Amino acid sequence: MSIASVKAINALNNFTAEADNGVVTVTIDQADRKMNVIGEGFNEAFASLTDAFITDEEAKGLILTSGKSTFVVGADIDQLAEIESAEQAFDLVEDLKTSLRKLEKAGKPVVAALTGTALGGGLELALACHYRIAVDSPKTKIGLPEVKLGLLPGGGGTQRLPRIVGIQKALEMMTQGKELRPQQALEIGLLNAVASDKEDMLAQAKQWIKDNPKVSQPWDQKGFKIPGGDSKHPKVAQVFSIAPAMANQKSHGNYPAIVHIMSCVFEGCLVDIDNGLEIESRYFVACALSPESTNMINTLWKQLNNIKKGQSRPEGFERSKVSKVGILGAGMMGAGIAYVSAKAGIDVVLLDTSIEGAEKGKSYSTNLLDKAISRGRSNQEKKEALLSRIKTTVSYDDLEGCDLIIEAVFEDIDIKAECTRNAEAVIPETAIYASNTSTLPITQLAQASKRPNQFIGLHFFSPVDKMPLVEIIVGEKTDDATLAKSFDFVGQISKTPIVVNDSRGFYTSRVFGTYVSEGIAMLGEGIHPRSIEVAGMKSGMPMPPLALQDEVSLSLSLHVMQQAKRALEAEGKTFTAHPAQPVIEKMVQELGREGKKVGKGFYDYPENGEKHLWSELTDLYPTKDEQPSQQDLVDRLLYVQANETAKCYEENVVRSVADANVGSIFGWGFAPNQGGTLQFINSIGVKRFVERSRELAAAYGERFEPAAILVKMADANQEFNDD
Numbered sequence: 001m002s003i004a005s006v007k008a009i010n011a012l013n014n015f016t017a018e019a020d021n022g023v024v025t026v027t028i029d030q031a032d033r034k035m036n037v038i039g040e041g042f043n044e045a046f047a048s049l050t051d052a053f054i055t056d057e058e059a060k061g062l063i064l065t066s067g068k069s070t071f072v073v074g075a076d077i078d079q080l081a082e083i084e085s086a087e088q089a090f091d092l093v094e095d096l097k098t099s100l101r102k103l104e105k106a107g108k109p110v111v112a113a114l115t116g117t118a119l120g121g122g123l124e125l126a127l128a129c130h131y132r133i134a135v136d137s138p139k140t141k142i143g144l145p146e147v148k149l150g151l152l153p154g155g156g157g158t159q160r161l162p163r164i165v166g167i168q169k170a171l172e173m174m175t176q177g178k179e180l181r182p183q184q185a186l187e188i189g190l191l192n193a194v195a196s197d198k199e200d201m202l203a204q205a206k207q208w209i210k211d212n213p214k215v216s217q218p219w220d221q222k223g224f225k226i227p228g229g230d231s232k233h234p235k236v237a238q239v240f241s242i243a244p245a246m247a248n249q250k251s252h253g254n255y256p257a258i259v260h261i262m263s264c265v266f267e268g269c270l271v272d273i274d275n276g277l278e279i280e281s282r283y284f285v286a287c288a289l290s291p292e293s294t295n296m297i298n299t300l301w302k303q304l305n306n307i308k309k310g311q312s313r314p315e316g317f318e319r320s321k322v323s324k325v326g327i328l329g330a331g332m333m334g335a336g337i338a339y340v341s342a343k344a345g346i347d348v349v350l351l352d353t354s355i356e357g358a359e360k361g362k363s364y365s366t367n368l369l370d371k372a373i374s375r376g377r378s379n380q381e382k383k384e385a386l387l388s389r390i391k392t393t394v395s396y397d398d399l400e401g402c403d404l405i406i407e408a409v410f411e412d413i414d415i416k417a418e419c420t421r422n423a424e425a426v427i428p429e430t431a432i433y434a435s436n437t438s439t440l441p442i443t444q445l446a447q448a449s450k451r452p453n454q455f456i457g458l459h460f461f462s463p464v465d466k467m468p469l470v471e472i473i474v475g476e477k478t479d480d481a482t483l484a485k486s487f488d489f490v491g492q493i494s495k496t497p498i499v500v501n502d503s504r505g506f507y508t509s510r511v512f513g514t515y516v517s518e519g520i521a522m523l524g525e526g527i528h529p530r531s532i533e534v535a536g537m538k539s540g541m542p543m544p545p546l547a548l549q550d551e552v553s554l555s556l557s558l559h560v561m562q563q564a565k566r567a568l569e570a571e572g573k574t575f576t577a578h579p580a581q582p583v584i585e586k587m588v589q590e591l592g593r594e595g596k597k598v599g600k601g602f603y604d605y606p607e608n609g610e611k612h613l614w615s616e617l618t619d620l621y622p623t624k625d626e627q628p629s630q631q632d633l634v635d636r637l638l639y640v641q642a643n644e645t646a647k648c649y650e651e652n653v654v655r656s657v658a659d660a661n662v663g664s665i666f667g668w669g670f671a672p673n674q675g676g677t678l679q680f681i682n683s684i685g686v687k688r689f690v691e692r693s694r695e696l697a698a699a700y701g702e703r704f705e706p707a708a709i710l711v712k713m714a715d716a717n718q719e720f721n722d723d
Contacts, residue, residue, distance in 0.1 A: 008052045012045040022060030023206050024053060029067030036066055038121040039076025043095040050099040054106045061209030063202065064129060065113040074120030077149065077301040080288065089288040093154035093281050100128035100156060101274070109215045111205040115198055117141045119179070124155030127164065130215045131208050133201050136182045136194040138377060143179035147257050149300060150293030150673070154284035158264045159276040163219045165189055166228035167236050167269060175247060175258045219273045231269045240266055254540045254673040257287045295675025295683055299665065303658035304496070306722070312499040312659060313487045314480035320488045322346055326402040326427070328419050330361025333436055334408035336464025339365040342389040344493045349399055350392050358392035365390060368465060396422045404489060406458055408436040411559070416440070417448035424450050432482050434458040438509045439560050442475035442502045452477040456486050459506065461667060469666035470495045475502045496666055498659040504564060507654050508667040511677065514640045515668070516552065519545020520580035522633065526624035529602065529617050535633035540671025545637065546613070550601035555594040558584050579701070636700060638680060639693055641670060643707055645677035649720070650709040657720045678720040687714040
């Protein structure tokens with residue numbers, strides 16, 4: 001390549017070029033970012049790079065690589081969030097695709113050398129190259145996950161991927177947002193080769209260019225056929241006849257991007273690549289302007305990033321790390337916390353009332369590690385290293401030197417108080433004491449502590465190794481230093497922290513309870529249980545309310561209700577029973593149907609069959625002749641959660657809109673397509689939400705009366721935001 005062309009590329013932002021016997025290696029390395037993204041200025045710079053390479057007669061081949069441990073992790077979502085018009089969305093993706101098509105048709109070999117993860121637009125860059133090679137690392141992820149933000153791949157992914165791996169595999173990847181490891185990508189032909197390291201990869205890339213001086217993409221060659229057949233092929237036609245129904249069964253129509261991806265692939269694979277790419281751009285516009293995408297980008301990108309950057313962390317405190325954590329209770333929660341802590345390199349003391357119980361808790365980590373090894377995601381050396389960090393014991397003396405204690409014992413105030421006193425007799429005065437309680441007030445639990453300013457709540461979710469959220473609960477006397485250290489610990493174990501103030505049930509348990517309780521109340525009213533469960537899935541929740549209550553256990557919910565009643569009456573307040581309570585009392589106290597743990601609840605759980613709704617439910621609660629509309633049922637399930645969240649915000653239980661929205665999705669699975677509980681209100685419009693809430697209150701009870709803050713906001717034409 002000529003010196004002039006190399007200089008021209010080096011003058012571009014975040015691109016550097018080196019020439020070696022006509023092979024140009026362009027390294028993408030965005031100085032102001034940890035990872036490369038396709039954002040502002042990228043399309044223009046890439047167009048200039050493309051033109052410089054194509055027009056330079058000395059340039060024989062091009063290698064696109066990265067100066068970072070990842071390749072390109074996708075589009076800049078902040079830029080996508082600013083799209084306001086169809087024209088803007090269309091032009092954004094067409095600009096990049098114009099450059100990629102020029103590279104494809106130039107007749108010169110272009111290789112994508114992936115230093116690591118290539119997602120979304122990053123993979124789409126690679127798909128437009130004639131050859132793709134990646135460093136074979138377990139950390140590398142390759143995929144098109146746009147659907148998770150309500151979008152579709154708009155940089156050519158919906159057209160090139162099917163033409164490389166076949167329509168069925170492409171649909172699976174895109175509609176599910178699946179991410180592959182390098183070997184998996186190699187097996188299906190998405191990658192052409194893998195390398196041991198970057199040096200090996202670049203050497204292979206140069207050799208391939210040398211061996212293939214004249215190239216073209218398969219789809220630009222005469223007689224090209226899509227692997228496995230195009231959209232008209234009988235086997236593929238079967239896929240398209242079944243796929244929409246299967247997708248709807250899972251998404252219940254809440255994610256239009258899934259349908260748009262399928263339509264885009266179907267239509268695009270009936271025409272040539274250029275028309276297919278334009279079809280893709282039009283469907284991308286439909287996704288980018290959809291309310292679902294707006295909701296998901298707002299919460300799962302903007303607000304989530306603000307949380308990760310420390311929006312809720314007190315200022316003025318240096319970042320800290322926990323080196324040794326003591327966990328009291330080796331049940332399912334304690335065992336899970338032990339695993340994620342040890343995985344983060346923290347020494348763990350796992351304490352239980354018996355050494356058998358403690359060892360059983362440690363075996364949870366053993367089982368997870370064995371599973372990871374069987375799937376090629378770990379090895380024996382890593383397993384032994386992690387397990388060596390978990391010390392099992394029955395002695396509180398072994399807690400000496402712990403920076404942090406996490407109590408995860410039974411939800412009983414007296415038992416928890418005894419644990420607090422025993423631990424504080426041993427641990428350093430600087431140590432933080434945290435309770436994993438899901439409902440008991442932290443301020444009340446802190447009364448057993450000698451230093452309530454260092455007492456805090458760390459509410460994990462089950463299963464701990466999979467659930468991404470930790471709810472940090474600040475008691476009346478918890479100081480900012482304790483909050484800052486707790487916030488840092490949650491990040492240290494790779495979880496997302498939300499910060500809430502103390503209250504019975506806090507935020508997540510309090511609002512989650514309204515969902516299952518509403519479903520149970522419907523049953524008591526004579527609504528058919530199947531209609532209730534269908535409405536739960538249609539609402540976008542991960543599980544229907546009756547099935548979810550079985551998972552949580554009816555006896556636990558009854559215990560929580562009884563505790564709340566005693567506590568309120570002790571404070572001189574009136575306890576008002578939820579209409580679900582009589583149903584739960586009957587199921588537990590009269591019928592012994594406590595849920596999945598005993599094999600019978602609202603569902604039956606046969607040993608050799610699938611669970612199914614208990615056949616006698618409709619005898620116990622006869623179905624009334626006139627059933628409400630499905631929309632009424634869906635609205636009840638969503639509105640009751642959103643309204644309760646508004647009350648939590650009004651009472652300063654949740655400290656920010658971001659914490660409320662992210663906590664609702666990550667904590668109990670509130671419909672992601674709605675962007676969280678408060679974003680759901682914003683999307684509907686506060687005024688309309690208030691009107692509909694009043695309609696529901698008139699029909700189903702005063703619990704639907706809109707929170708006072710919503711009425712004020714509706715009058716002032718405001719919406720929820722943290723600005």
